[in-house]
Amino acid sequence: MNPNINQLQSYPFQKLRDLFKGVAPSCVHQAINLSIGEPKHATPAFISQALTDNLAGLANYPTTQGSEALRLSIANWIARRYNVPVPDIASQVVPVNGSREALFAFAQAVIDTNGRDRFPLPCPPPQAGEGDEDSLREKIVNSPAPIVISPNPFYQIYEGAALLAGAEPLYLNTTPENAYSMDFAGVSDEIWQRTQLVYVCSPGNPTGKVMKLEDWKFLFELSDRYQFVIASDECYSEIYPDEAHPPLGGLEAAARLGRSDYKRLVMFSSLSKRSNVPGMRSGFVAGDAEIMEKFLLYRTYQGCAMNPAVQAASAAAWNDEAHVAENRRLYREKFAAVTAILREGNRLAVEEPDAAFYLWLKVPGSDSAFAQGLYRDYNVTLLPGSFLAREAHGVNPGEGFVRLALVAPLEACIEAAHRINEFRARL
Ligand SMILES: Cc1ncc(COP(=O)(O)O)c(C=O)c1O
The missing domain is CATH 3.90.1150.10 (Aspartate Aminotransferase, domain 1)
Structure with a gap:
């Protein structure tokens, strides 16, 4: 085992x-x-109806990438909700069976435990002919595990995902004293150099805290400097008190800061809370096309394509705001x-x-x-x-x-x- x-x-x-x-x-x-x-x-009746209307889809194997219709409804929703350009449905959006499985799978796809990428910057990955094989191997074996940073308290999937990917979780306490924010400024250079993935949760579970544009700006700067990937869990994004002020999203923050390629950023969203369908298991992942390409490849092997009837019901749900x-x-x-x-x-x-x-x-x-x-x-x-x-x-x-x-x-x-x-x- x-x-x-x-x-x-x-x-x-x-x-x-x-x-x-x-x-x-x-x-x-x-x-x-x-x-x-x-x-x-x-659960809204039109969603249940769309599900039963599309049961004929059970006769086909769905693709991992999901139907164009579903990806289009998701991409259009992202554009409407976050005031960003419509993401490319071929490369930037993938439907998932609830954000939980995707948050878990993502770490398995992203984390590199082979050692070479773990050597502290600015030490470059060894090139052919550099050093002898034995010392290189020893260096790899003895190099510390990659780090996955998450908030604390937190959604426990982040921790399990990190551990099973062979990484070491590092928790940033969110407390009344720091207004329930993750204290990225308090993380040492040495830790950042080992960090490959940062989970953020905004709005947060359990605190409800929403990250502000300046929080994102700082996190993006750190990601540029240390090359870690950001997994932004936004499954509570549609439950908010003020209709005029929906929570800022990760992609939205990136676009506002001129990062329209969403470099090293992937968001996770879900219909569970938004549309009261936790049993339908439906969400999506969207962001950096380079990462999404690899994640999609990983998912093909994981075998987690979405049921066609669920895809149709999900498209209907993303298309409705009432x-x-x-x-x-x-x-x-x-x-x-x-x-x-x-x-x-x-x-x-x-x-x-x-x-x-x-x-x-x-x-x-x-x-x-x-x-x-x-x-x-x-x-x-x-x-x-x-x-x-x-x-x-x-x-x-x-x-x-x-x-x-x-x-x-x-x-x-x-x-x-x-x-x-x-x-x-x-x-
Ligand atoms: C913070 C957080 N992220 C993700 C999820 C997963 O939701 P789902 O898999 O239903 O999309 C939950 C569920 O409670 C959650 O609290």
């Missing part, structure tokens, strides 16, 4: 099941689950109600996120004790923040926080907020 598998951590929801083992939830309260970030609003605006309205309603309740009595410091559907809430004492107590006494399930983060730079930056996913119906979210308040008042 691949020994790197042994480095994989159990998923946060497994940790949650372990935390609740042997704990009986209050039987006088109906269960409310705000732990999983699974959208629960109804259902997405309605989706946002429902989340806005829940955020307004829940934050107002949680602020009553001034016992909890509630900060509205820039975007996404999570509340990242500071709680008194241990986050896992809070989650366990709330489950036991009020039958509300939420996720301890420390389960979403790793100890890095001396702390677990998720410690003391809980994540509430406002995915349940409005009434259930309101009821949960009241119970959280009651529980907090007793602490």
Whole structure:
């Protein structure tokens, strides 16, 4: 077996099941689950209809690159949404079966563990005739693993992808002190020289933080200097509070900064949250044509072409915005109600996120004790923040926080907020 598998951590929801083992939830309260970030609003009927209307497609093998119709609907969506030129559907856009599999697969395609590319800059890759073979081999074997940088707390797929690609994850803590931003300026030159891939998540899970143009500018400068690839996870991009201010996207930032070739930048997007179809498994990857060409080749072998009926339904979903605006309205309603309740009595410091559907809430004492107590006494399930983060730079930056996913119906979210308040008042 691949020994790197042994480095994989159990998923946060497994940790949650372990935390609740042997704990009986209050039987006088109906269960409310705000732990999983699974959208629960109804799937729009026209998407389900497009799916069933296209079942004839099951008679054909789909291509890995996906239909032209789907790639065109994605490319046009990117252009409309981010105010950028329509990406080239032959070289810059690939549909994927949800962004999760693509975020994972991407590291497998990008990371180079053969050593030569890992020699610190400015040391150039050895040329034929330079040094003897044995010392070269020794240098390669002894060179440190490539680094994959990710935010912390973070979506755990980044870590597993890095480990299984033979890389070493490096976590940048996002905390209230740094306004939940990744502190790229604090990364040493030596670390950057070993870095091959940086995952960013904007809007962030769990903090909802959106990267600003100046954050992107700095990251692009670093990528130019150290040649690492940027994987921009934007699966929450369509869940935002202000209709007039959608979150800035990676491609949009690049185009605004004159980088219209999207050099070393690839974005990951998804219909799961945007269109309430997490079960359909549909998203896309778009960006740097040179990287996309190799990624597509990799995917051909991985064998992850999208079901033709799903392709047709996805094209219909990307072509429509009305259902997405309605989706946002429902989340806005829940955020307004829940934050107002949680602020009553001034016992909890509630900060509205820039975007996404999570509340990242500071709680008194241990986050896992809070989650366990709330489950036991009020039958509300939420996720301890420390389960979403790793100890890095001396702390677990998720410690003391809980994540509430406002995915349940409005009434259930309101009821949960009241119970959280009651529980907090007793602490
Ligand atoms: C930050 C982040 N990225 C990616 C995903 C994957 O979403 P999907 O595979 O449904 O596109 C999720 C799912 O919850 C997520 O939270």
